Amino acid sequence: MENLHNDIYPAIDPSVTKSLHQPGKVVLITGAGRGLGRSIAEQYAYACVASIIICARTSTELDEVEASINKINSAVKVTKFQLDVTSETAVKQCFEAVKEKEGRLDVLVNNAGASLEWVSIDESEPGKWWNVMEVNLKGPYLLLQAFLPLLVETARSNNTVVDVVNISSIAALLTFPQSSAYQLSKAALLRLTEFVDVEYKDKGVNAVGLHPGGVVTKLSENNDAIRPYLIDTPALCGGFTVWLTKGARTWLGGRYAAVTWNVDKLLSMEEEIVKGDKLKVKLVV
Template identity: 70%
Template sequence: MDPTSGYAFVGLENLHNDIYPLIDASTNKDLNQSGKVVLITGAGRGIGRAIALQYAHASVASIILCARTVPELDEVEASIKKINSSVKVTKFQLDVTNEDAVKACLDAVKKDEGRLNVLVNNAGTTEPWVPIGESKPSNWWNTFEVNLKGPYLLMQAFLPLLVETAKADGTTVDVVNISSIGALIVHPGVSAYQVSKLAVQRLTEFAAAEYGKLGVNVVGLHPGGVLTALSEGIASIREYMVDTPELCGGFTVWLTKGARTWLEGRYLSSTWDVTKLESMREEIVAGDKLKVKMVI
């Protein structure tokens, strides 16, 4: 793997495939985030579902689950209630590409909660993997609609509420944009997905530059290679789908516990050991590492 992909940034010996005690809110009560309101897009299955369940273990006050497929949201709600019946669950049938629907979701969250502590932009899709000349423009562009316009619309709508929440609570709030290691590599045939994720990573840097000083910590996060509905149909990457969805769930909950503002605007991978990552803080900040840059 090309070193600029960041795959082994913390060292091969410091990579994880599964959740571990330090980031597992089901056993590590230091990850408790009681009182927080958390909104997750693409929360009906796969990685988004695992993130939601970790926040249930972290005893947040309220989890807002968004996706288009209602029965999947119903299942996640039932699983949250089994873990922690005191967590309030709200479900939104939301297409992240629909500006009016995102605005309606914002209005409802403002009315019901009046605040938002964590926004996880996780909804994502991929097109059939073919060279550019063989691609269908509507498929190609749909990937951008979901993967880039979606996080943009959610941030555009919710950033003012996030800022208000940070100000009112005197704390930091978080935006976690689920990007991909694909943002940092060129795998022939995957132009729409990988360029859309690269753009999300850069958009993350913009949001951090514009809102970091207002208390919003914005990061991009690779979830690992996870066998999900999105990845299971792609035979060429099957052997790399070795990480559990819980790994990203735990990493996300760890990330939003406390003010990890030194990570703002950066690319992170759920596979990186968090103790090792923290030990590299000075090097990362001084070198302005984990940002989108050109190798010169």
């Protein structure tokens, strides 16, 4: 379909479209050690931001991403944090370090995510089921709770709009049997995005919930039920995220967007989407 994409294309590709560049920005990405988070980090390197803070638990993977960023654009500062997003203490320590070393945050990408094998509710292990909620909902909440004041301060002192990108999923809108933990966690993250919007949009924070496409990654590769849908490249998500944070796309605040959507078509629908208050979780009666 002409309005859908499976791979990066010039309008969202900062390696060929210089108008997507975002010099001076500080970007923090959780789950940046592999998969989609890695691609988001790499696309921000092409976008010539000032500084990328990459977070995950596995330090060897962070080293690989650092090397990749350096290869793409050695002018970009890279900071690595071995961070478990479910740890309030670790998130606070990360915040203190970012505040001290950077003094600003322009883009927060809540990307770290976890899933588990699909099982019906009575067959699930409570600890594993709840861990999905912890990583996919408590994690983004902790990052927001710690970093929102710095985001607000960055917006205020630079008279600009800053961005929160919550990597949700089309799964947020589905009710597949045996996937209650993951699909509920992603739905809750979309709703959390709406709360960020209503509480902070007037303070310069633009929060969007993204479906990052269907991509073969460690998280998705062992699930036979979704394998036919894993047809997108990681670069599509990276490029769309860069496009999203280029130039105050505040009309998308609090809404859901899918990286597979053609951005020119999406822009052409702004009025319809805003007037109809579309792309939000609702009960339609």
